[in-house]
Amino acid sequence: MQFLFATLFVLGLGALPALAQETAAPDIGQILADRIARDKQGVGIVAGEIAGADITFVSSGKLAGDGAAVDEHSIFEIGSLTKLFTNLLLAQMVLEGRMDLDKPVADYLPRDTELPGFDGQAMTLFDLATHSAGLPPIPPELSLGDPANPYAAYGADNLAAFLAAYELPRAPGDTFQYSNIGIALLGQAISHVAAKPYADLVAERILTPLGMSETTLQPVDEARFASGHDAAGTAVPHWDFDVFAPAGAYRSTAEDMAKFIAAASGAAPSDLKPAFELMLARTRPAGSPNMSIGLGWMILAHPGSEIVWHNGITGGFNSFAGYNSESGEGVVVLANQVTQTGIEDIGFHLLDASLPLAVQPAPRATVEIDRAVLPGYAGEYQLGPEFHLTVTAENGRLFVKASGQDKFEVFPESATRFFYRQVDAQISFETDASGAATGLILHQNGQDIAGRKL
Template sequence: MKRWLPLLGIALLPSAASAQDARGDWAGTLEVNPTVKLRLALHIAVSDSGTLTGTFDSLDQQALGMPVANLVATSGRLSFDVPAVKGHYEATWNGATRAWSGSWSQSGKIWPLALSIGTKETLAPAPPRPLPAHWAIPDTAAIDSLIDQRIAGRSGAGIVIGVTDSAGHRVTGRVATRATAFDGNTLFEIGSMSKVFTALLLADMVERGEVALDDPAEKYLPAGAKMPMRGGRKITLEDLATHRSGLPRLPDNLSFRDPTNPYADYREADLLDFLGHYELTRDIGSTYEYSNLGFGLLGYLLARRAGTDYETLLKRRITIPLGMNDTTVTLTPAQKARFARGHDQYMRPTSAWDLPILVGAGGIRSTVNDLLLFLDAVMGTKRYSLAPAMKAMLAKRWPGVAPGITTGLGWVVLASPSGEIVYHDGGTGGFRSSMAYGPIKRRGVVVLSNAAVEESINDLSLHLLLGAPVAPPAPVPPVPKPVAARTAIELPVPELDRVIGRYRFNPQLELTVTREGAGLRAQVTGQPRFPIFAEAPLSFFWRVVDAQVVFVAGPNGRVTGAVLHQGGGELVGTRVAP
């Protein structure tokens, strides 16, 4: 789940004695913010073949036994990845404190993290939190109280929650301060919950015989366009719909001309150009790797197969048959009047997102009332022509991001003592969303918010369905120093050329710096190239994001490394080229 931060762990071995012998158990505490602190544990062993293996635990979240990847422990350096949560740790050995001193990076943020030799106390998981044996969805007053606690102190923030069960629908909405009241007809961006609708379009087209899950994706590209391949294997529609295509999360040629509407200028030509030049870094179908690009491509291909655009296909096949009149991509003037104003992570009003070509990944807007109708159809409380396709979405399962989590087509499935919970969440620059249901009891919940302060609001859905604990509200962080307040200076071309090259921070993260004319551009792995601006010799900053890079030079003046600063943390990298 997206609220999980660092989590992973395997067999316990004797504690490590030195930087060169990293085997054993290590523990530390990640301070996410002043009110959220997570105890973490790393377990490193050596396999029969002599290679290092490891797992990582988030003890307080009871997320245990999640494998690490790209584990390196040599010459006083420790680094590893946690694929399940898309996290990375990079550290050096501190002989004085006898600990690994470094940083944890995840979701574009960086936190300092030290790992010391583990003890019985520091390695002990938190006691299990049993769910209520006979849980009933709370009444409206209790749900209102839950919303009020979450939005307290967030001027302009609001949440609408809808419940569907045997008693019908219940909807309630609350807004902090005196903003216009929210209700079941208020429109929100639903972000990645759009993927469920794209997957349903795929399942419906399979039922109609229009496409097959094992069709190569390239079959539906324009003539002359190419798809990346690996080992003779082609990416299929099923690979795209299950996040197993090997495509990255985002294409590397996004321009982000407007950081508050980052996908708006990404067009068909850009998508085809990326597909034509990209080389896959892992085998197709080998592992789960969440990809907005993959689902955006899937929506594009299905619309091409249907001979129309994505929004028209969505309306014809799903929203009109289900009576979801407010589920759309393009808002009418009347709908715009009911569209909530989004707020970013600092609770500043922000613009809506437009995804012209990647719309199938996250471009849909909807209401709680419409999404409750959708859950009714999915749970079979009413019969629709889409029922076979909806059933097919969960007929086959694939491994998900962590133990106990699997995926269907579009949906994520969580095992629980009360039976499976099927869900998906979403987020854009100013919105968060969650939709979940329990097939056995036929109870469903929709939660929509117009604030991006926290990474996910799944905890609210799971609380209402299962009685699971509610996370403490994320504090609104202070607004960072405006990038515009930084002063850019001009450096002579020879000074710029000193830092051109590639800098490796870990096996999966590099920074490539190039010169274009009298300026520099920098590209982080899997991200577009952006200009960087000098504020001092060897010190540069981005304007599109609050981040800086400081290059490190040796006694001879030759640049040998770089330190990347973002979100209060830092990553240390080594120059690997030229």
């Protein structure tokens, strides 16, 4: 869950791969070793490759900064990979005739549930599953909670109050917008129809049939539970979930997630095959070129390959799982650090060698500046119709909050230029003669996006 965000400004998807000419077979061991030892962009990473009946694992790094080595049985928070479980449950319920993708969500919830609509048009199950219901990524009040464990205290009553008061800005089905709220609501609907707790359904309908004995809401063995780390390499608390469990709560291992991908891709026989197939039977555009979405799965169309995938990020973990529908090969990558470039590029590269590894960020160092200039940078800056950055100066430190996201501290590399540690992004302030900011420029992904101060 990245907050369930994959990068600071690309909600839930992570950086999308670029085209490249290189097609040599990747050396996964070297890739992982380089990412951790040379680039300092990881604490521990485990990758699993699925080719037919063969599954191989490669790992590098530690469970914690000075702990034991990670392996395929190390337990990681998998964040938004949980959404695949939720959508697989939905597919099963549809096949059983208990739910209909085109029916309003309200049909599958208690009668007194208040849900937003738009000009009389109701959200459907398919709208929720494809992140196109018109719901935002997270409730705004969630960012006011404990940033070290933001979802733990947000329960069903909180979500119900938010939904009752919210007004959809556009018609359901109109536009892709990644939404953890939508998947939390979808999980509630599935649980209501089945008359069972969400976790029981996942265990009975997915984990047990696939033999995923190491996948749970709580780790099966604390000694194998990796410590999560932020972009600076600092250990951070594990995340806990209440009503948002269907969007990001599960913990798993590379061994278990490889079983899931083997079943999803058809590499391993499974009674769940019809449900996995239904997850890809209908799609919608997903907001990026060559990208679409089915029931939970993202689908990247690329010359010579079609990659079916998802990723996840919590406070200290990053995950990727997917398969190449042309070759049938699958990949799982789990990491216990959230780095600036993530590990999604490793997953894409292993599935299609022509998709390049991300260029790793150059090391950046803070410099001493006169902290008295920081209040002059505070304010709200508009970078797009619905995208603002709010800058605050607090006790000699500078923080930036993007629309719908948590705030992050930025660090000075000059008196007017600051950098994030969570992602490879920087901010430059434009100032007047008095030193007060009149605007800023966001530098990310090779783009320079100007924002005027409101």
